[in-house]
Amino acid sequence: MSTPAALVIGCSAGGVDALKAVIGGLDGRLRQAILVCCHSRSDSMSLLCEVLARVSALPVVEAAERHSVQSGVVQLAPSGYHLLVENDLHFALSIDPRVNYARPSIDVMFHSAAEAWRETLVGVVLTGGNADGADGLRRIRQLGGLAVVQSPADAEAPAMPQAALDAAGADHCVALADIAPLLNRLCLA
Template sequence: MKRRIDLVAIGCSAGGLRALHTLFAGLDRRFPLPLVAVCHTGSDDVSLLCELLARSATLPVDEATERTSPLPGRIYVAPSGYHLLLGRDGRFALSAEARVGFARPSIDVWFESASAACGGRVAGIVLTGANSDGADGLARIRERGGIAIVQEPSDAEVDVMPAAALAAAGADHCLPLAQIAPLLNRLFVE
């Protein structure tokens, strides 16, 4: 029996744009869940990031905005300069609170918020990156019964983030990037 998952939460940093292109291009067009990514891009232009990702994604890509609900079969990208939260009402909220681990948006804040709102019905994915953001949040997702997926560190453009996630949370699945979208399709579409 498949686990009930309501949301896929993704975090990445250095090398993340390429990783997200690969991940989103490999998803089945019938993918039934919302996917929400926090990516430390160093750019304030999230609309450009969404436009670039939409070129290869099989699903529509939007910026996550205040008070909107993530819809099935859509990809959302956190805006820069704000922490992305998910309220218990299932809507996004943005926070300008202090940076966490030098980042805003913080992957840890997003993962913690999503797992607090959805309980064990979150699949968290940590991809390439140059810091440990996402490691503690992924541990919360697992503690609450969610699924933890980590890019194989040796496959990542920068291995620090996936290695930190494995050390803090372990993983239900640790795979090369090219195998993550097929895994998601098997778990949630087929």
């Protein structure tokens, strides 16, 4: 795989602590776009941005309709909207029905990102309590991208990483503490 152009990260139950570990461990020199979808209550996304900004060497923002995807920035899917990446690398927000009981849905974000970045995309599935992200990770791999999955044995809620492994397999299945160092190696190679 060539140097990745983008990272997409999905999580649910236990996700805030997992995101703090991953986002907090990313090298401040990364120039990849980093998109995050975390199932959360509708009132907590700005709080999540603040929490992650405190531990991140990279800027952390909430993605907005028609804004360009930014390199070297962590961009979070807003609560209540599916986040899609258009082929011109602008964001689109959707209030289409929930997917896997969630809006934003990890699968929706992963699918659109896979189409936009193809073999230069890395998909990351972290802890969570349902199967959201599994089908999207399979699509990332079908289009030549790389799949990183938190080891279910290491996850606070193992259902999501296990579903991802069952549906898509993984290029790397590692403990949470090893994910940021792995992403840094892949992105700074």
